[in-house]
Every structure is written in C-alpha cells, then in structure tokens.
Amino acid sequence: MSSQQSSKKKGNHPARFHYEFAGPYLGPLGMIIGLPVITFLYSKYCTDQGWPVPSLTLEDLTPQKILSEFIASFKMEVFMVYVAYWLYQAALYFVLPGIKGKGIKLSDGSQLEYPFNGLLSSLVTLTIVLGIHFTDFFNGKYNLDWIADNYLPLTTATVVFSVAQAIFLYAYSFSGKKLLAVGGNSGNYLYDFFIGRELNPRVFGLDLKYFNELRPGLLQWGIYNIAFAYKQSKLSPNGLPDAWMILVVIFESYYILDAVMNEPAILTTMDITTDGFGWMLSFGDLAWVPCLYSLQARYLSTRYHSLSTFTDFLYLAMVIVLGVLGMIIFRGANSQKDQYKRDPNHPSVKKLETIQTQHKPLLVGGWWGKARHINYLGDWLMSISWSLPCGFGSPLPYFYPVYFAVLLVHRDMRDEEKCAAKYGKAWQEYCRRVKYRIIPYIY
Incomplete structure (x- = not known):
C-alpha cells in the first residue's frame, strides 16, 4: 500500500513519510478519476427499471459517453442552489450558539478552537427544509419532490463543487505561513493535491476541514433519505413509507445524529489530527458521503414492499x-x-x-x-x-x-x-x- 520516501526538509515539515493509496501517481490519479465516475454512474443508473437498467450498454460506459452525460446533467440552477446551501451551512457555523472547545496540540504548539453547534445546525436546517416542503414556500420548487427528482444534477453539483474546493485548497496552501500535513508535503504535486497539503486550512475563520467533515455532506445525506422516503410514500396504499424504508431512515439518521451530537470526538480522529485537507477529503465529505451513502433509500424509493408473512x-x-x-x-x-x-x-x-x-x-x-x-x-x-x-x-x-x-x-x-x-x-x-x-x- 505504501513505499518509503524521504528527502530534505520542505516547507514546515520534513518530507519524510509513507506514500499511501498506491501513491504518488497510480492510486491518486485512479481515485481522482474513478470515484467521481462511480458516484455519477450509481446516481444515474439506480432507477425504477432495476440495476443495471435494461437499456444500459457498453457504449454508455465509454469515457466519452460518461463525460458527455456528466456535462449534460449539470444544471446551473441546481448548482447555485447547492452553493447557497453550502454558504448557508457556513453562516450557521458562525451565528448559531454553542460551546467552544480546543483540538489537540499541534506540532507548532498551537491549539485551534472549534464551535460545537453541529446538532443545532442540523435541526435548524431540517426544520427549514420541511417548512419549505409543507408550506409550498417556493411554489413547488426546492421541496422534497424537487430534491428527489434532481438527485442526478445535485450529484453533479457536489462533484464539481468538491473538485473546485480541492483546487482552491491546494493553491491556498502556498499563501502565507501554513502548518502543513506531513503526508501532504511530499513535493509531488499530484499526490499533495490528492491527500491534502495544509493540515487545517482556515478562511475568514472557517475551519474548512472540520466544517466539511460534519456539516454540508452529512446533513445532505439525511435530507436525501427523507426525500426518498417521501417519494416512496406516494407508492403506498396508506401514504406512509414501508417498514424497510423507515428502518433505513431511522438507522442512518441515528448515525448522522450520533456524529453531530458527539462533535468534539472528531477532533481526535485521524482525519483531523493527521491528514491534510485536499481532494480526498473534499470529495469524500461533499460528494461521496451524501450521494453513495443514500443509495439504500434511493433504491427503496422506487418500490413498496409491505410486511406480509x-x-x-x-x-x-x-x-x-x-x-x-x-x-x-x-x-x-x-x-x-x-x-x-x-x-x-x-x-x-x-x-x-x-x-x-x-x-x-x-x-x-x-x-x-x-x-x-x-x-x-x-x-x-x-x-x-x-x-x-x-x-x-x-x-x-x-x-x-x-x-x-x-x-x-x-x-x-x-x-x-x-x-x-x-x-x-x-x-x-x-x-x-x-x-x-x-x-x-x-x-
């Protein structure tokens, strides 16, 4: 999985580390290309026609076809809605009340401070999403139906945004004096971009790694589940989701709530203490988690099965x-x-x-x-x-x-x-x- 590398001191840390993920070229490049493709294909071809859909051909899986379909699925309106959602979550990070705590002591002796208001942020957001749906505030737009129906362009939006954020993070890591992650300070541009060069990038006081880890993507996963449960309820004779969908929503909601309720615990995880914030975590937090982790609810939303035996x-x-x-x-x-x-x-x-x-x-x-x-x-x-x-x-x-x-x-x-x-x-x-x-x- 790794190869030993060492060289002279670069930046803030000695560049002595192990390449991971079959780095520095094969693994990172494969994941940068392959994971968005997997995310897109699963989002596009998980339909009520089954999986794989009967109409799927080998031609649909060629690079040219996938790229053209990806571009065709991009909708500027949906992308702007996603950007607004991300910025809204960032605003809640600053304005909502909550206790503050410090992370572990870093290699330069500093300890960063973090707000613990993720649970309140989730509850406020969920209230607004349900309020928009049940009050028909936008005249049928941006409600649960809209979310379920625009799952594919939303996937495209998260992929585009996460990659754009990763490019920004890499460029931003060269501005000013930064504390770099040991594993992301190799001097290999591709690998450092992939794994994350700066340890704790902060922009206008927003700790991007900590924020992305628990806020936009994790909550988006929960919202997707609710949207798909609502979609399935329309297939039900009693207007309610079936027991299988309810179980999935409860189990996965527990997981999401457990994360935000125990927010301080994330400060001791490898993601926060060791890894830089680059493409891997940016894409994982914003695209992979909400789009792939909601697959079960999306799959169930196209069929209704009652408990009968x-x-x-x-x-x-x-x-x-x-x-x-x-x-x-x-x-x-x-x-x-x-x-x-x-x-x-x-x-x-x-x-x-x-x-x-x-x-x-x-x-x-x-x-x-x-x-x-x-x-x-x-x-x-x-x-x-x-x-x-x-x-x-x-x-x-x-x-x-x-x-x-x-x-x-x-x-x-x-x-x-x-x-x-x-x-x-x-x-x-x-x-x-x-x-x-x-x-x-x-x-």
Missing part, C-alpha cells in the same frame, strides 16, 4: 438486532475512548487496564481489550444493517458495506503503522495483549 417479520427483527448491536459496539467503544482521553480518572474508565508509554497510556481494558479497532466492527455491522432491508434483488445496495470493509481495513493498516512508529515497544506489548485488530477471535 412471518418470514418478513422475522427478517425485520434480525436486521434490527444486527443494527442495534452495531450501535452498541460503535458508541460504547468510542464513548469509552473519548471519556478516557478527557478524564482518565472518571469512574467509568478509572479501573481499566492500560499500558504506559512515553506519550499516553494505551487502553487494554473494556471494549479496547477485545480488539484494537473494535469501533470499526460496530461501524461495519451498522452498514450491513442499512443494506439488508433492500433484499437481494440487486447487488447495488451492498456496494456500501463492501466498500466500507475495504476502507476500514485500510484505516486500520494506516493507524497500526502510525502507532507502531509512535509507541515503539509499548505498541508491540499492546499487540501481544490485544491480539485481534477489528473482529475478536477472527481478525
């Missing part, structure tokens, strides 16, 4: 149990880790076993004694429970848990490598004590 109810119960189990593992592990970081003397974590290191103690008790990334297991189980309500008529809804498994294993590899270098022999002892990486007794 005992097997249906049994299957529904199984999916619920799996989803709740994932929630318990995910939130339990993350809360335990965050509580220990905030206050290691708190009664809930005080008695947990640890291994002392030259930096900070490593937890080997509680959830973190079962696997070194036990929270990833909970995350993955939840992703499976989002897809199972779609049945097995198409592989499309299962793209997310398959992709997510690859992502989590890669994250695990990145973190293992980083921790091995940071903690040395203490990490070897930790791995001896906690043998499994993600799934206890298996992996």
